[in-house]
Amino acid sequence: MSSCQDLEEDPKADLTPGTYFQSQSDLDGAVASMYEKLARDGAWGFTSRMTSYFGSDDLTTDPGLNKADMRDFDRLSGSDGNASLRAQWEGPWKAIYQANNVLDNYEQVNSTEELKLQSAGQAYFMRGMCYYYLVRTFGELPIITTEIDVNDRPPRESISKVYDQIVSDLNMAIETLPPSFEGEPGKADQIAAKAMLSDVYLTMAGWPLNDEPKYALSAKLAKEVMDTGEFSLMGDYLSVFTTNNNSESIFALQYNVDAGLPQRSFGSSAVPLEEEALNGMTGWDDYYSEINFFLNAPDCKRTDDTFYTTFKLLQKPENTFDLVPWDSPRTRVQHPYYKKFRAGLGGDGVNETDTEIISMNPSTNKTLEIIRYPQVLLNYAEASTMSSGGPSSESYAAINQVRSRAGLDDLTTGLSREQFRDSVVYERAYEFAGEFGIRWFDIVRLQLLPQIISERAVENENALSPIAVSDPANYYLAPIPDNEMSRNPEWQQNPGY
Template identity: 25%
Template sequence: MKRIFYLIISLCWMAVGCEKTLNKEPLARIEVSQAYKTVDDAAKAVYAAYAPITLNNWTNQGYMHWVLGNVASDDTEKGGESGSDQLYAQQISLFNIPTDNDAIRFAWSSQYIGIRRANLVLENIPNITMDAALQSRYLAEAKFLRGWYYFNLVKTFGDIPLILSTTLPQYDLERIPKDKVYEQIIKDLQEAADGLPLAKDYANADRGRATKGAAQAYLGKVYLYLKDNPKAEEWFGKVITSNEYSLNDDYFSTFLRAGENSPENIFQGKFLNDQGAAPLNNIITTVFSSRARNGWGFNLPTQDFVDAFEPGDPRLWQTVFKNGDVMPDGLVGNVGNSTTGYLTKKAYVPEYEKLSGSINAGRDDIYMRLGKVLLWYAEAANENGNTDEALTALNDVRKRARQGDNVLPDVTERDKVKLRQLIWKEQRVEFGQEFERFFELVRQGRAGTVLRAYATKYNTPKGSGFQDGVNEIFPIPQSEINLSKGRLIQNHGY
């Protein structure tokens, strides 16, 4: 009996000891009050705010531009091994989207991570004793990033919580009207444009950071989404007339590693796969690569997308490839099990770009470039009745697209409605497979019409489930609604 008593006492002491051990505060955690003391702390905080742009792993796949921008549209089939392979993408392709869909969950969480980190920069870096010009630049970068993350969120989910402080209760926030969110995005981007340097003023080691031109370009894009064409034309025009950027003569090389610092590129997600012991790779090159080359075979360009190109347009075979095509490294193209017969050439990794045999290359995701700016400027100028300016910008893009061939004659159409359709068509092929198409269809007010027509034409369920007034935006992740205890209200129709 005495032995049992001592055993019980011992177990009790063990339990107390375990509780004390297991409930200790993390020893490696750095409190916010101690984390922002030096110039090096400031630099690390800004780097951290950029990181969600390149958040690209299988625990959290970041914003998932390829699913929300490509697969949701008529440009791309999901692909993969089967319909259930990466089911979240199949659900979005069919617009049968549950509120626990992984793509929307990743999109929400990754962008709010970026927003919190930008807010930490804005709240804490002003208290660090450092060079005033560098401090001002860091704050402008954070404002740009916060605006960029919020723009992704508002076009994806509509009304959302607007968080401008790190001290707000984490789960007690409600959604506010998207117009108010857009007001903050514009404010952040305008202040960023005032405080950011020109691209040419950055050192080579800092290439890829936000610039004045990037902030101006995104202001133009935001105003285009708000259907404020005069403002859109104004801000895109600032980028064009700055002469900071120029079209890359070789369209395809823009999407290779050699083209990452092209004078055409305005803003991109920067991957560094050739630096350091733990290189940062862009897994999208594996996701899009042929299963015949150990890729996963997702994001299959559709026949409808291929047919959108004019005869002889060199951009077609610089955007997609099919079996038998000669690739940039001299290999013969093999699309593996692609059900459309095509794969995305803009994501192809030539043998000479590989490191240690990996197809998971460190190639940048280019989000804003002059080719896009010119065509969005052309659209806004046309809507404003500035036909000459619209035609000049449109034809500049077509001239580059010819690449010396006798194709793609200049557009001379001056009727606003007809010219609008020609500009939209040019945008589709110029931006092909670059994560824009679905959101472009939505802002143009024709997503349902185009996607249901696609489903009918090709006798496929893809796009047939699109409901006007519902599927222009995606559902709020149910996990977020649960955490808010119902304060977050689900989007209509989900």
């Protein structure tokens, strides 16, 4: 699971701020470096960014090969020594430190107040977003909002205090960012900050804070994003995953293979090991769906576009392909894979027809979508319902937009508050199947692990840890990586590790 290539850092990002932050160009470079640090391999550029989320039912991995880091968390037996877990910890922290660098020094730059505030707003967004992923993954965290000495050892603060910081940062982003950066994809704007904060409030209403009044705040912000009219669902679900910065992309990290910044969780990463392209490249077999998650999917076009169920096995020396179903004994693990992550940007990952694989590549230019518009629609549907006595016509309209694009009929009317919420959670599971942490975070905030465990196939899945099966409560949070615990001897490890 280690990186397959070394990416060079821009040295200007690490210069002393007092000597570097002089012009708006300098400040723009520091902001760009903030995004780049998060996008890189070893942070969010590879499948390791979601190592601990493999406890979810939409993710599993090979029972052998070099997948132990992900396999351990799939079995709910991950440890603090897991090497890939460090990407989940260190990537966001690098971006937070760079955001602090910007916020500590932007005011002294010789530029207009408007441009300086736009830079600060992006830093507030980035810091809030990174803390949001960290707190949901690891729980209590040190709150670091300014440059600190390398020898400082700040304590971990309560989850509640971390969320207070996240809310403060995202509100500052909303205040300082423009509604959009027209023609500049990849920059966080005011709409992205509102969408992110809506998601934060929805999470705060669930475990561990259980702050139910936050449902209303979540619904309010989601509705504000919807009312802008700036975003709409793509007509074809599969095209979401073969295009960049499309009509439903609210915020995404940008990638450029030629510039040494590849996205490596599309293409080869989502391809079974036994598939080989005509250019000689084979699949990496990193991740795919659990069997029962696939079998429980709704019967619709979105499901057909999501899952890869007919494998293409190269026959040499004829260079022809046999087409075999996913559950054939000729396949390695008898699991369906993800179709939507194969192509990358217009085929720069897997270039194939219905009957052959022409070429395969592990490095793509495909953006990493952090917030897509259907997430806002479903957040609104759930939050508006949970903040009142039941679903309204607007709640139904929001979820039905997502269902209609999927090829499904409108949701049954007359559902109770809880029945409607469960329908939204189910819809979110398949709209965002395999996407960065979304299913896992629903499992965590709604405490669904006992249900997920009970519905897991006994045969042909990586065997669960018996301890986790008997007491899953300790496995909603990942352990703090061991190297970080060694640097902070006063910290207490999360329960269960």
